Amino acid sequence: MTSGSHDEFYEYYARESLTPAAQRRFRAQRDTLLRLLAPPADTPLNVLDLGCGPGTSTMLWADAGHRPLGVDINEKLLRLAAQRGDEHGKGAQFLIASAHELPLPDGHFDVCVAPELLEHVPDWEGCVREIARVLKPGGIAFLSTTNVLCPKQDEFRLPLFSWYPAALKRHYIRQAQTVRPELANYATYPAVNWFTFYSLRRALRRYGFSEFWSRYDIIPLRTDSRLKSAVARLLGAAAPTRFLAQCASPGTKVFAKKGIA
Numbered sequence: 482m483t484s485g486s487h488d489e490f491y492e493y494y495a496r497e498s499l500t501p502a503a504q505r506r507f508r509a510q511r512d513t514l515l516r517l518l519a520p521p522a523d524t525p526l527n528v529l530d531l532g533c534g535p536g537t538s539t540m541l542w543a544d545a546g547h548r549p550l551g552v553d554i555n556e557k558l559l560r561l562a563a564q565r566g567d568e569h570g571k572g573a574q575f576l577i578a579s580a581h582e583l584p585l586p587d588g589h590f591d592v593c594v595a596p597e598l599l600e601h602v603p604d605w606e607g608c609v610r611e612i613a614r615v616l617k618p619g620g621i622a623f624l625s626t627t628n629v630l631c632p633k634q635d636e637f638r639l640p641l642f643s644w645y646p647a648a649l650k651r652h653y654i655r656q657a658q659t660v661r662p663e664l665a666n667y668a669t670y671p672a673v674n675w676f677t678f679y680s681l682r683r684a685l686r687r688y689g690f691s692e693f694w695s696r697y698d699i700i701p702l703r704t705d706s707r708l709k710s711a712v713a714r715l716l717g718a719a720a721p722t723r724f725l726a727q728c729a730s731p732g733t734k735v736f737a738k739k740g741i742a
Contacts, residue, residue: 532598536562543571581607613688
């Protein structure tokens with residue numbers, strides 16, 4: 482991959498992270514997690530922002546009075562996050578580390594967010610194991626990633642890529658990592674893993690998570706619209722409609738609470 486392609490990847494995320502859309506997206510994630518966790522008022526939480534990139538989500542947690550730590554393996558993006566964090570002045574901290582080998586203590590964090598991370602890490606289950614390890618019992622994690630059920634996706638510039646057979650996926654991943662980086666939008670680490678809500682839920686259960694919410698379960702928490710709430714409840718009411726709704730969603734989102742026992 483050329484240095485130019487790395488620059489394009491960096492510049493894209495440096496710009497995108499400042500957009501109103503990014504701010505709304507990360508703020509909605511934060512507020513949903515706070516509603517699910519329901520901590521006592523004025524209680525600062527220890528928050529791990531895994532794969533934090535330029536640190537937008539990390540600083541939004543600091544804005545709400547919490548103690549966030551942003552972790553990423555991309556040194557250039559992390560330097561940008563630290564610079565923005567210093568200018569922000571709310572105490573957000575940043576650390577360069579691998580998501581599947583975190584130099585952090587067991588049971589330290591109340592919340593862990595890992596948006597658009599697992600698809601890019603070959604040892605994705607090691608990341609899930611580390612998230613479970615550093616979360617307190619009763620802590621909550623948010624993970625968003627790819628959805629193999631939906632033909633629409635943004636990871637590769639190839640139609641219906643999520644439905645390609647595994648061997649064909651591997652071929653184009655190798656192409657993106659070598660001679661055709663534009664296929665994966667010049668990503669330093671192209672998406673190599675593909676999930677469903679159900680497969681990710683099974684993995685989280687193996688590591689001690691016991692309660693789960695999909696994107697449709699949390700819509701009533703995010704809206705005052707009775708119509709949207711009613712539609713979301715209808716979609717989640719039965720296994721067939723829930724499955725069809727997942728097939729129409731370009732990404733997988735899981736909110737999960739770690740068991741107390």
